[in-house]
Amino acid sequence: xxxxxxxxxxxxxxxxxxxxxxxxxxxxxxxxxxxxxxxxxxxxxxxxxxxxxxxxxxxxxxxxxxxxxxxxxxxxxxxxxxxxxxxxxxxxxxxxxxxxxxxxxxxxxxxxxxxx
Amino acid sequence: xxxxxxxxxxxxxxxxxxxxxxxxxxxxxxxxxxxxxxxxxxxxxxxxxxxxxxxxxxxxxxxxxxxxxxxxxxxxxxxxxxxxxxxxxxxxxxxxxxxxxxxxxxxxxxxxxxxxxxxxxxxxxxxxxxxxxxxxxxxxxxxxxxxxx
Numbered sequence: 583x584x585x586x587x588x589x590x591x592x593x594x595x596x597x598x599x600x601x602x603x604x605x606x607x608x609x610x611x612x613x614x615x616x617x618x619x620x621x622x623x624x625x626x627x628x629x630x631x632x633x634x635x636x637x638x639x640x641x642x643x644x645x646x647x648x649x650x651x652x653x654x655x656x657x658x659x660x661x662x663x664x665x666x667x668x669x670x671x672x673x674x675x676x677x678x679x680x681x682x683x684x685x686x687x688x689x690x691x692x693x694x695x696x697x698x
Numbered sequence: 699x700x701x702x703x704x705x706x707x708x709x710x711x712x713x714x715x716x717x718x719x720x721x722x723x724x725x726x727x728x729x730x731x732x733x734x735x736x737x738x739x740x741x742x743x744x745x746x747x748x749x750x751x752x753x754x755x756x757x758x759x760x761x762x763x764x765x766x767x768x769x770x771x772x773x774x775x776x777x778x779x780x781x782x783x784x785x786x787x788x789x790x791x792x793x794x795x796x797x798x799x800x801x802x803x804x805x806x807x808x809x810x811x812x813x814x815x816x817x818x819x820x821x822x823x824x825x826x827x828x829x830x831x832x833x834x835x836x837x838x839x840x841x842x843x844x845x846x847x
Contacts, residue, residue, distance in 0.1 A: 617733055621726035628719045628775075632782060635713035639789055642710060646793060649708070650800050657807050664811040668818035675822030679829040686833030690840045697844035 709797050712790035720779040724772040731768015735761040 737757040 614733065617726070617730055621723070621730055624719070624723040624726045628715065628723045628779070631715050631719050635715060635782075635786055638713045639786060639793075643789075643793055646709065646797055650797075653800075653804060657804055661807065661811045664815045668815045671819050672822045675826050678826050682826070682829040682833050686836050689833075689837050693837075693840040693844055 707794065707797075709790070709794045712786040714783045714786055715779050720776060723779075724775040727771035727775055728768040731764050731766070731771060733764070734767065735764015737761055 737760055
């Protein structure tokens with residue numbers, strides 16, 4: 583709503599005669615009422631725009647918070663899987679290492695037996 | 699990718715109060731003040747007497763007070779709205795910075811996890827390689843010592 587003061591007939595002389603006669607007094611009163619209505623409408627628009635803007639900001643914040651919680655949970659899951667993988671690979675390699683050791687011992691024993 | 703210029707960041711710019719809404723309300727407040735203060739120049743009073751200097755002074759005072767009130771109200775509206783918009787921008791900046799800090803933290807966590815995993819794998823592989831080498835050397839030594847090589 584664009585209720586600029588130039589639209590309100592303020593520059594018109596006929597509406598501003600509060601000191602003379604009942605009819606002009608009534609007109610002036612009506613004009614005041616109209617002006618007040620315009621002002622109230624403009625203020626309501628402003629109030630609504632403010633409320634909407636605030637709600638938008640709050641929603642954005644809430645959505646970001648929820649997103650962060652979700653991402654944090656995903657990251658924990660990823661870290662835990664990553665640790666598991668590290669442990670698994672370490673275990674597998676230890677196993678391999680010990681197998682190699684056993685094989686080596688066996689080979690050495692065999693060589694010892696053959697040479698006797 | 700986060701931070702790339704072609705991808706808009708997930709935190710959008712704040713919604714602000716449009717200048718037109720502020721100006722509409724401020725102009726109405728100003729207009730109300732003008733209207734309140736406006737007195738039509740008259741040559742006679744209601745009772746038919748000539749307008750005196752006192753009457754003229756009273757009218758001028760009323761006009762001045764009305765304009766003053768209107769201007770004050772308009773200024774208040776403008777100041778309020780500027781403050782509101784400024785607060786909106788500040789809140790948005792804060793949210794954006796916090797989100798970027800969070801993203802940075804996540805990136806670091808992920809890098810750390812990747813590094814840990816790679817490091818664990820590399821050290822395990824190197825253990826195996828060492829064991830192989832040790833076994834090969836022992837075999838060679840055994841063969842040499844028995845004259846079988």
